[in-house]
């Protein structure tokens with residue numbers, strides 16, 4: 576029922592990990608195969624495309640759903656529904672940026688310091704032009720097909736490009752003077768498919784599974800044992816999303832509590848629980864964390 580375009584290249588490895596973590600393993604004969612399958616009811620066709628093409632093939636209806644970069648959604652101006660966002664980049668679990676950069680020894684500290692007619696190399700001519708228009712500066716946009724840093728100084732004076740770690744800019748002696756926007760990976764849907772009741776259901780379920788697999792590992796499950804005597808204080812120290820899991824195997828006086836909390840809060844919460852009188856605290860990793868927005 577649903578066809579899916581997955582990103583080839585920079586966004587591919589983490590996309591495949593995320594789909595696998597959600598139980599939506601993508602099977603294909605080899606990494607060079609651009610067709611795959613996902614064993615999930617309603618997912619009929621899976622293909623790999625360049626992220627820059629995905630917004631357009633989703634807009635046209637060639638695919639119902641696609642995972643691409645927010646930069647290409649904006650650059651193409653494709654009419655698609657953004658269903659979910661995931662802030663990862665090629666190498667990190669953080670969003671990347673589109674920036675304006677100049678040679679390190681340039682005196683400019685912002686776009687306003689660049690001369691009218693400045694030559695700007697970019698793979699994002701629409702975003703680049705709009706940025707200069709909004710800044711009230713006239714720029715000559717030079718379309719680049721990659722290795723954009725190399726265009727300076729022969730073809731361009733500045734560039735608008737993707738920055739993740741900043742390594743490429745440093746290696747080419749360039750310096751950021753403006754951040755144009757931050758970008759993450761986006762799950763986008765064809766508007767007609769999203770309006771169709773059956774397809775929308777599958778799209779929403781896939782998005783929910785991916786989101787659950789995205790947030791799950793950032794959380795932990797705590798299992799806490801306490802004596803009935805310390806229950807009130809220990810329960811108070813439990814995370815917001817907690818429940819009573821049972822009593823001790825042989826000792827009715829032992830209460831077992833469980834709760835979910837962000838992994839970053841773990842050290843502090845363990846300290847507080849033990850100080851409140853907990854007998855022990857066990858932490859387990861979480862794969863999927865799925866919940867209804869408003870539980871009954």
Ligand SMILES: Nc1ncnc2c1ncn2[C@@H]1O[C@H](COP(=O)(O)OP(=O)(O)OP(=O)(O)O)[C@@H](O)[C@H]1O
Pocket residue numbers: 583584585586625626627628643644645646647663664665666671721737738739740758
């Ligand atoms: N470190 C990074 N370098 C390049 N692109 C990145 C990085 N992190 C995230 N991205 C995003 O990955 C996507 C790359 O898509 P694009 O269609 O431009 O393919 P590409 O230029 O051939 O690059 P690649 O094949 O390496 O993915 C873009 O949305 C881009 O912003």
Ligand SMILES: O=P(O)(O)OC[C@H]1O[C@H](OP(=O)(O)OP(=O)(O)O)[C@H](O)[C@@H]1O
Pocket residue numbers: 585720721722723724736737738739740741742743744
């Ligand atoms: O900040 P960084 O971590 O260095 O990542 C950003 C760099 O990676 C991308 O280039 P890519 O390797 O995809 O080659 P390309 O320039 O030919 O697109 C992008 O165009 C930047 O050059």
